[in-house]
Amino acid sequence: MEEAGDASAALDPKFAPLLLFGGHGDATFLYSVPTRALLPMPTPTRVGDGGVDDMMRCHRWWTTAQGWLLMARRGSPCTFLWDPFTGRRVGLPPDHDGTVLAAEGSHRRRCLLSCCGPMDPTSCTVLVIDLAYPELWYCRPGDNHWVKLHQQPYQYRNPAHRDAIIRFLRKFTAIDGKFYTELHTGNVGVLEFLPEVAFTKIAVHDDDRRPAVYKKRTTCFVESNGELHSVVFSHPIGCDRIVARVGVYRLSINAAATQEQRSAAWVKVDSLGGRAFFVKIGSFGASLDAEGTGLRGNCVYYSVFNGKVLCVYDMERGTTAVIDPGTHLPYHQSPQVLMPTFPRYHGGATRSVESIYQVGPTIQENAYEVKDTKVSKVKRDVRFFEGGCTCLPIPIQNKLINQKKSKRSMAERFPCQGEGASSPETKNSYRGCGFPLEPLKCLLRMKK
Incomplete structure (x- = not known):
């Protein structure tokens, strides 16, 4: 070949x-x-x-x-x-x-x-x-x-x-x-x-x-x-x-x-x-x-x-x-x-x-593997709800990804008590992420 x-x-x-x-x-x-x-x-x-x-x-x-x-x-x-x-x-x-x-x-x-x-x-x-x-x-x-x-x-x-x-x-x-x-x-x-x-x-x-x-x-x-x-x-x-x-x-x-x-x-x-x-x-x-x-x-x-x-x-x-x-x-x-x-x-x-955001059970153990920034410890849980819906991680991780100006200040800061998945900032940043699942459908009917 x-x-x-x-x-x-x-x-x-x-x-x-x-x-x-x-x-x-x-x-x-x-x-x-x-x-x-x-x-x-x-x-x-x-x-x-x-x-x-x-x-x-x-x-x-x-x-x-x-x-x-x-x-x-x-x-x-x-x-x-x-x-x-x-x-x-x-x-x-x-x-x-x-x-x-x-x-x-x-x-x-x-x-x-x-x-x-x-x-x-x-x-x-x-x-x-x-x-x-x-x-x-x-x-x-x-x-x-x-x-x-x-x-x-x-x-x-x-x-x-x-x-x-x-x-x-x-x-x-x-x-x-x-x-x-x-x-x-x-x-x-x-x-x-x-x-x-x-x-x-x-x-x-x-x-x-x-x-x-x-x-x-x-x-x-x-x-x-x-x-x-x-x-x-x-x-x-x-x-x-x-x-x-x-x-x-x-x-x-x-x-x-x-x-x-x-x-x-x-x-x-x-x-x-x-x-x-x-x-x-x-x-x-x-x-x-x-x-x-x-x-x-x-x-x-x-x-x-x-x-x-x-x-x-x-x-x-x-x-x-x-x-x-x-x-x-x-x-x-x-x-x-x-x-x-x-x-x-x-x-x-x-x-x-951004790989911290991969939704799944490996988030917590992989959160310490960040090598390309100054972040040494970012370890938080992803919360799962009934019906297959999810809520993505907490605001501190959202800031690390979406707010460039706060990246340096957050680099050496540990997560503060009270920053949780139910905070208003999380809801605004990820509105609709806990959406119901939709059945898969075949969209094309192709013929050979």
């Missing part, structure tokens, strides 16, 4: 993450975000040896959040996953009829991997989504063919229903073998291959993600350390290319409930645990451990629609900087993000402050 590649012409991982300009038959330019410099393309010893530029010119390609590229050779049904940092390849089923990764409309495709690496065919699912039609394809390394899922035109209630399906297909994000997306109701949908296709939903309390000032917003899902985060970009006067506000929220799932009674709430965070998020608004979200990469931790790196610049939102300072990859590059040329493929960048043992 896995094939060795020529590592002599591979990219140097110390320059990752990279911005890819061009491709799909055009000349490819690489920009290193950590070093803030354009890079020369690694050149093979002879033409056709599989260098990066040669691979980009001879194939259609799509990025993934794990750094692997989905490749489709021009004029051939051959498809495979390729690691541009080592040259490794993982074979995929051929696209004989040319519909999965066809040249026409190939820019409308998006690829996701269900796990960090495609080496294990039993656990890795490759998902290809059409961004313009309610269609998707999936396979596993070693399969003989791609499987197509789609809706027939007669299954649409109206054009708005069709557009809603396309919108939530676009937002799929992979975490631990499952694919998560945001539904039009604000709930979270979960797509699984068991190996049969199963689609369920999680009821989510969503009031905190709706700012009162800005009426238009764009949300992007990002996986970080095995948890689902939502990056919310608020836009003024309905202009998608202007970002007035950036907010990050983590999905806290009620771990005490059964599989059929799952419920959750979005919890606002002001720290990423030293990690960095990379978001291409509308199509891409990924994260990595910033330590040792030359990147600043607790920052959201994002690019807007049809723009070459990369914006950097610092969550600690509340400021935004702009990176211009090169004056000679056209402004409207939007780059793709190439993440590193090595596992250590995609996960770590460091726990962030």
Whole structure:
């Protein structure tokens, strides 16, 4: 299944993450975000040896959040996953009829991997989504063919229903073998291959993600350390290319409930645990451990629609900087993000402050494992009520996460007597978190 590649012409991982300009038959330019410099393309010893530029010119390609590229050779049904940092390849089923990764409309495709690496065919699912039609394809390394899922035109209630399906297909994000997306109701949908296709939903309390000032917003899902985060970009006067506000929220799932009674709430965070998020608004979200990469931790790196610049939102300072990859590059040329493929960048043992909010029986024993702040002891209980409802932790922990100005003063303070889950501050901060559970439903009726 896995094939060795020529590592002599591979990219140097110390320059990752990279911005890819061009491709799909055009000349490819690489920009290193950590070093803030354009890079020369690694050149093979002879033409056709599989260098990066040669691979980009001879194939259609799509990025993934794990750094692997989905490749489709021009004029051939051959498809495979390729690691541009080592040259490794993982074979995929051929696209004989040319519909999965066809040249026409190939820019409308998006690829996701269900796990960090495609080496294990039993656990890795490759998902290809059409961004313009309610269609998707999936396979596993070693399969003989791609499987197509789609809706027939007669299954649409109206054009708005069709557009809603396309919108939530676009937002799929992979975490631990499952694919998560945001539904039009604000709930979270979960797509699984068991190996049969199963689609369920999680009821989510969503009031905190709706700012009162800005009426238009764009949300992007990002996986970080095995948890689902939502990056919310608020836009003024309905202009998608202007970002007035950036907010990050983590999905806290009620771990005490059964599989059929799952419920959750979005919890606002002001720290990423030293990690960095990379978001291409509308199509891409990924994260990595910033330590040792030359990147600043607790920052959201994002690019807007049809723009070459990369914006950097610092969550600690509340400021935004702009990176211009090169004056000679056209402004409207939007780059793709190439993440590193090595596992250590995609996960770590460091726990962030917001991980204290994971609802479940392990909160009390894990509350002492906070390493990325000055907080040495934050140990409080989560109270569970009848009917599967929960009340999240006490105000002192809420201040550590949501109130930047009080973080330093609270760092050496032990919880005071009388600060409990029934205080008015807790009710205001987490109004509605003790909500009744909603039964799961199948929202899509897909046919092969």
